[in-house]
Amino acid sequence: MQALDSHWHNPSSLYPTAGEVKHLLEESRETLAQHLGIDDAQRIIFTSGATESNNLVVRHVAATSSSSRILVSEIEHPSVLQPSALAFGERFEKVLANETGVIDLNALADQLRGQSVSLLSIMAANNETGVLQPWSEANELCRKYHVPFHCDAVQWLGKRPATQLGECDWLSGSAHKFGGPKGVGFLVTPPEIDRLHNAQSGGPQERGLRAGTENYPAIAAMLAALGHAERLSENSDSIGRERDDFESRILELIPGTQLCGANAPRLWNTSMLVLPEHRNLKWLTRMGDLGFALSTGSACSSGRGNPSHVMQAMGLDFDEMGRVLRISAGWETTPSDWNALSEALAEVYQSLNSNAKRATRSNTISLTDINSYPDSRLQSFLQTQRSASK
Numbered sequence: 142m143q144a145l146d147s148h149w150h151n152p153s154s155l156y157p158t159a160g161e162v163k164h165l166l167e168e169s170r171e172t173l174a175q176h177l178g179i180d181d182a183q184r185i186i187f188t189s190g191a192t193e194s195n196n197l198v199v200r201h202v203a204a205t206s207s208s209s210r211i212l213v214s215e216i217e218h219p220s221v222l223q224p225s226a227l228a229f230g231e232r233f234e235k236v237l238a239n240e241t242g243v244i245d246l247n248a249l250a251d252q253l254r255g256q257s258v259s260l261l262s263i264m265a266a267n268n269e270t271g272v273l274q275p276w277s278e279a280n281e282l283c284r285k286y287h288v289p290f291h292c293d294a295v296q297w298l299g300k301r302p303a304t305q306l307g308e309c310d311w312l313s314g315s316a317h318k319f320g321g322p323k324g325v326g327f328l329v330t331p332p333e334i335d336r337l338h339n340a341q342s343g344g345p346q347e348r349g350l351r352a353g354t355e356n357y358p359a360i361a362a363m364l365a366a367l368g369h370a371e372r373l374s375e376n377s378d379s380i381g382r383e384r385d386d387f388e389s390r391i392l393e394l395i396p397g398t399q400l401c402g403a404n405a406p407r408l409w410n411t412s413m414l415v416l417p418e419h420r421n422l423k424w425l426t427r428m429g430d431l432g433f434a435l436s437t438g439s440a441c442s443s444g445r446g447n448p449s450h451v452m453q454a455m456g457l458d459f460d461e462m463g464r465v466l467r468i469s470a471g472w473e474t475t476p477s478d479w480n481a482l483s484e485a486l487a488e489v490y491q492s493l494n495s496n497a498k499r500a501t502r503s504n505t506i507s508l509t510d511i512n513s514y515p516d517s518r519l520q521s522f523l524q525t526q527r528s529a530s531k
């Protein structure tokens with residue numbers, strides 16, 4: 142608020158108050174560099190968020206490597222997967238994940254060995270499951286095979302210590318995932334980069350790498366939020382136990398529930414459940430009525446009803462994907478919030494079960510349900526289920 146009030150001037154202008162904003166902007170860059178363990182703050186450029194940062198990396202690498210391949214984990218965010226497929230075409234290769242949602246390091250080592258690779262991109266933590274990825278080991282493999290490494294650290298930042306992330310060649314972050322404003326983020330570039338190919342052109346801001354007037358108030362808010370989130374995450378072990386207690390309680394209250402990625406290390410705030418019965422949209426609506434903001438998959442794809450590529454990578458079938466509920470807690474979520482959530486889920490489960498018993502139709506899947514899914518593969522799967530249950 143202070144920055145909006147007093148430091149709204151264009152940092153590239155020459156009058157004194159603008160110079161002050163320029164100075165504060167550079168201070169923010171230094172502070173972020175310290176958070177990330179980076180010696181040279183000039184490696185950081187501010188962007189509009191991680192979608193832009195991820196696109197910048199992939200498009201730059203595509204423009205500067207004519208024949209080598211890009212390796213991208215199959216559970217990356219679409220802002221890495223899509224530009225990679227578009228810019229690299231047949232030279233785009235996926236790194237597979239196992240059924241707990243962790244990328245396979247042995248397979249990755251084989252992929253890196255013996256072929257020319259211009260970039261490996263592995264996220265630090267997955268946005269749907271919260272499962273932590275072995276990004277540091279992947280970075281070491283890249284050092285061994287002289288391959289540049291990109292890490293999308295959007296979900297990690299503000300929840301786990303960030304100091305070693307600066308060892309990555311390229312790094313993306315986004316403020317709104319650690320409590321800052323939407324529409325601001327950053328990209329760390331390798332030290333030698335003095336031009337980003339395929340970036341928007343215009344003014345000389347951000348060392349000429351990223352044209353456009355910097356949004357200093359948003360950048361100041363991003364840094365304030367990062368510091369705050371990191372302080373609150375210092376006792377993340379105990380907050381993680383609260384999520385684990387919630388999951389144990391759910392297994393008692395709603396028998397047959399599966400926990401996704403529970404056998405792998407996860408962020409403390411995420412829980413992805415495959416419920417034993419009833420479509421997730423029904424759960425979502427009932428839980429929304431009780432004041433809980435839950436999700437069926439990633440926010441980017443859940444609104445469109447497309448099956449999640451992360452759940453597919455973990456081997457869930459269409460039926461299971463239709464029963465997934467994703468829960469993300471915040472830094473201030475308390476044990477009593479988790480308790481209220483488990484009680485509400487149990488209540489909704491009972492009410493959905495008693496409604497189902499009252500239903501007069503013998504088939505459990507209605508045509509209206511089926512047609513509400515825009516995805517044709519899911520529709521035909523449900524049609525088959527419906528015919529089988531008749």
Ligand code: PLP
Pocket residue numbers: 189190191192193218220264267268293295296314315316324325326
């Ligand atoms: N990468 C990951 C892992 C994300 O979770 C998100 C957003 O949800 C993004 C990238 C895109 O970030 P932004 O919304 O800042 O463009």
